Amino acid sequence: MRALQLERLDGPEGLKLVDVPEPEAGDQVLIDVRAAGVSFPDLLLTKGQYQMKPPLPFVPGVEVAGVVRSAPAGSGFKAGDKVMAFTMLGGWADVVAAPPGMTFRMPEGWSFEAAAGTVMNYHTAYFALHRRGRLKTAETVLVHGAAGGVGTATIQVARGAGARVFAVVSSEEKAEVARSAGADKAFLASGDWVSRVKDATKGRGVDVVVDPVGGDIFDLSLKCLAPEGRLLVVGFAGGRIPEVKVNRLLLKNVDVVGVAWGAFIMQEPELTAEIAKGLASLSDKGFVEPVVGQVFPLEQAAQALNELDARRATGKVVLRIREG
Template identity: 50%
Template sequence: MRALELHAYEGPSGLRLAEAPVPVPADDEVLLKVDAIGINYPDLLLTRGQYQLKPELPMIPGCEIAGRIESAPVASGWKAGDRAFAFVWNGGFAEYAVAPLKAVAPTPAALTQEQAAAVGVNYATALFALQNRGRLEAGERVLVLGAGGGIGTAAIQIARGLGAGVIAGVQNDAQRETALEAGAEHAIVLEEGFSSRVAELTGSRGVDVVVDPLGDWIFGEAVRTLAPEGRLLVIGFAAGDIPSIKVNRLLLRNVSVVGVAFGAFLDVDPALLPRLAVTLDRLAEEGWLRPHIRQTFAFDEIPRALDLLGEARIQGKAVAVL
């Protein structure tokens, strides 16, 4: 099979197109024929050697895929040809990939395979963050930072589908357009003092939940946007530095900072993804979940796609199609 192997931790340029053996699934895994691959920031960090996992090289990156079941354990309920999406720690940049049963779920009937390649990481993470970690309730308000990217547009749609109002935090006009198209009611520029703009939009109350995939200085300003008993969900640090905070600010304001690590929690709760998949399927049927696939790439163009992602030149979601 064709695969993109990482031979050096030097960024996307370290990827090499290669012929590799089709992986053999373990007793608790399925084998998928890959139709589409999600392009994600963790993939970029991994190629740079900046991710929390640093596998021995050469290896095949790629964490988000959609495809069709090639083989599965007899008692799993899966059969050959079933459409599925999966979260895999690595191995997704290939024509075939294996995924643990706990990390694979049926593709929502309302979605294409290209769209499904955004579900295993972006939409599953957004739903886990808002529903499980953020305890979002209908009628609450959410501030989504990095709202023009894959996780941002997913969080906007999930929040709206769960009955919340959404303010999008963006960095330019292109991101503003993407966020509003995804369903945000307002879009603000993430510049120094943006918390005052949130206060204006919320009658000085603030927001109940912040979705933060950015970190850096933006995190500290985002804490100021929280209403009493608000929750800031830490999803990543795409803006650069990992921030810190004086916790007396949390105490005095009665607010919480909550970590979100969807992939790691699958080990804690193997039934998590199947439960999330039921809600994701419903939201897709209702029209809330509609991945914004703004750019598609050929399989051998994945290194270029990762470069563009690193340059913040991809709005919404990008996928590679086989």
């Protein structure tokens, strides 16, 4: 089968399209891949900067959508089912094997491209807001990087919880993407967004900040928190891991909360089904509608990763593996 394999830790340029044997199904769901998501972990993996460091060569690709070829008894899946799955590795190929517990049916009417960017982003958003952020109805949520895959997913999940949602983005084009995803207001990161957030909340601040960016954004976000607010640390796409003086947390009665969905479900895998049920309900109610950005053919994955690296991407960047 075709697969895009990382042969050198040189970033996206270390990828090469090769022919490799198809994976053995074993006790997993064997999926004929139609589309695969392109994510920030994929980018870090190509540079050897991710916490997981598989030996070279390996096939990246953390999530896919496709058609079941075979499934183990008792998995709930059968040949021909349209599914989306979290794979962690191996998704950028014609065929992938995925754990049954991380494989989910595609909602009716969804494209493979939309489904390919759903599992990691929406499960992360739901875990962040509900499990780690303790979000309540009518609270206000501020989302950084709000036009990207995680950002648009977080906006939609927050709206589904009955929250008011503000977005911080880097351009007017991205502001429109965030508003289209459901943000009530969008502010430019280059402006005095802290003052605008304070004005929009009549000086109180927001209850929850979702920060996948880090760096200076983190420091400014602390100024935006309402009493008992929660700043959720999702990642460091900005490149700098921030530090905080804990006296600032004490004086303001606020929390800084780590969000590592992948690590947590390794310890508590039963949470996956709970989150999937919650997201299915939001999908039925029309809140979950994945925002698909650029779609690239498999052989142009390096270009797709470079779009992420340059922070030009909006919505979820996707690879089309084959038509279907």
